[in-house]
Amino acid sequence: MFAWAPLPPRFAQLGSVEFSKLLLARAKVAVAPGLGFGEHGEGFVRIALVENTQRLRQAVRSIRAFLQAGTNQVGSAEAVRRTPPPIVAAQNRSARSATVAPMRTAPTRPTINRRRKHGATDG
DSSP states (O other): OEEEEEOOGGGGGGHHHHHHHHHHHHHOOOOEEGGGGOGGGTTEEEEEOOSOHHHHHHHHHHHHHHHHTTOOHHHHHHHHHHSOOOOOOHHHHHHHHHHSOOOOOOOOOOSSOHHHHTTOOOO
16 A cells, blocks of 8 residues: 655655655655656655554654754755765675565476386386
8 A cells, every 4th residue: 555645845846756865864764756656746755555553653753753853955955965875785785685585487397207217117
């Protein structure tokens, strides 16, 4: 399930992409920018409601604290653009990849008939 939320008026001039980056950097909450869903999505963010209730409440508290902090939207957006992406340690990369299940194909049947392989005859 997803929720669409309009950008707060004081952040509207940033656009959904920059606001999403700002929310991730300052509130540590990831949302999908509406622009990614077409031109009519601009001005909105999409929030995925896929976590348990406790995590969702934590995200709401973080967003509320960010919005109440009175962050200067233009200065903060510039800081987000200048902030380099975090470097992931090698051990974290392997742990992260271990959580993603590899794509599997359907099992194939052996090409050799087992009865013939072991010397049995058909009849």
